[in-house]
Amino acid sequence: MSDRISQLSDWMKENNVDVCFITSKENVFYLSGFYSEAHERLLGMAVFQDIEPFLICPGMDAGNARKSGWSHEVVSHSDTDNPWELTKQAIGKRVSNVRTISIEKEHMNVERFEAFTHLFPKAVFLSAEEKLHQLRMVKDVKELATLREACQLADYAIEVGAAELSEGKTEMDILAAVEYELKRKGISEMSFSTMVLTGKNAAAPHGTPGLTKISRGDLVLFDLGVVLDGYCSDITRTLAFGEINQQQQEIYDAVLRAQLKSLSIVRPGVTCMELDQTARKEIAAAGYGDHFPHRLGHGLGISVHEYPSITETNPLELKEGMVFTIEPGIYVPDVAGVRIEDDVLVTANGFETLTKYPKELKII
């Protein structure tokens, strides 16, 4: 069994869980290496304490499951099968008395839960999500290689965006050009809806890109990322289009100082809250404490938002191999919105930024 599955099995032993039945495509991918979008059809993976796991998936995907390297049993179902009955049988072959089952309670819907509890009416259902979040938080060498490449593509996207800035173009023109170049490199999915926001639009907390034209003296905010082989990158840069005024410069400088200062203390053992508080103090000292309304950052990997959460109150200690964003921002309505975001890896003695586009204010 893979190391990831073994770690889950260890947790199951500690908590007397007989079966862990995973149904989100993200966690099935993480544990099995098989990525599949089964939509309304059942995709699941069952893990046991000391017995071989199995996958269940629609028949048309069974070949891909094997191709992806899964060496244990694949139970396949057709549209006329009852996949829950097949699941019950495959579990029954492995464990005769199922008392405790763990599932993803944030992912499984009520309809499926009712079907599942109907099969095991006496079982207790626990959530496996907390443990899975913990496992996914620390990345291995292969995951880091993919994340590095995804971050390089995010850097490239900012380069394209910077080159596209010119008088009269709209936010959507620039956004379209950025995504066009990524698609030409074969990127078919962004981590989230790309943001290109100019001037006052960047200062609204819920800005969406539109047909506003960029003007001389605007700060233009780019926030984007790509999905590469199942892993997400996420970068924000704010560029100046023409000369900006003193207050815009002051805001930019405060955000950059906050970003660099919190980044500088990243190493194993430091807590998430220390990072957030460091950036928050720097911004408050510059007089903009009321204009930094969000957490400092979030973990990323298979999901663009995962653990650890870099908030003011999270006591979690950093560990080598964690990857998260550091993205302080200041948003002053009718003046400017500035955010600077890197994807950061915790190394044995410090950190490495995986996104590398320059952060000194670039005037175009």
Add this chain to the structure above:
Amino acid sequence: MSDRISQLSDWMKENNVDVCFITSKENVFYLSGFYSEAHERLLGMAVFQDIEPFLICPGMDAGNARKSGWSHEVVSHSDTDNPWELTKQAIGKRVSNVRTISIEKEHMNVERFEAFTHLFPKAVFLSAEEKLHQLRMVKDVKELATLREACQLADYAIEVGAAELSEGKTEMDILAAVEYELKRKGISEMSFSTMVLTGKNAAAPHGTPGLTKISRGDLVLFDLGVVLDGYCSDITRTLAFGEINQQQQEIYDAVLRAQLKSLSIVRPGVTCMELDQTARKEIAAAGYGDHFPHRLGHGLGISVHEYPSITETNPLELKEGMVFTIEPGIYVPDVAGVRIEDDVLVTANGFETLTKYPKELKII
């Protein structure tokens, strides 16, 4: 109360449902006019038999809820509130003895369900989804106006794609150009991942666009749609790049005949299965019965896949105001993949296609 809410209330009376608590953004939008992506925060709408409904949403969205035209109560919650307690209080003010609650069992997750059942431990929970699917199936005048416009943009996207076809370009080049032009018109979201598949790639049931170059003699399949003001369009056209061979032509002609023939019988009272069977017979008669592996079509509106489902076995009768796709296809591995898809409105005496890009084989 709006007509949509009244219809839901009538169903609640017939089924003795005291409270219907809706939490999917699609159905909240459909019933209230308020579109909001609350992510992990609670967005909900409670409907009663004869009492005013209420919305519950994060505080930062409450202003938008009112702006969207919602004239009933808005209960707002902050990140330190327990939104489930607030929901319980707001329900308690309206109904003292809650025995039956309907929810969206395909949408609500187990974690939320446990929080909700904890508040009303004696209540029975039914699914409201079937009724909501039925309501959404028949479109009103305002919905049709939006769908028409979304379909015009889908037609435009095919025009762009056709103009982009030239030797040496890849599927992703063409896809990128199509989405670029849509973004420049302000379209920020596609109904689903755009497909541009050329030659043999179009003949695979699960093709994904990539870096394959188009070649003379290829059939190029486009499948795409846009989201406009919350409503989805969906079109497929297959174009010839250069002269094609006799078998490709034969396949194209069979698909087109099947599409036109099933379309021609659309009117109120005809069943979904009659449509599917009509297309299926035509394709079987051409000798390709084994190469049409999917249903004829699906309803569309706020979701790109909704009711009615146009399958071989669905006895549902068409009604004026229904909108769905008709999209027969033939996929012969290593030879060709052809699909032709329109979005179709059922009118009082027949039908109207909302997508209007020509269907006669276009050779570029």
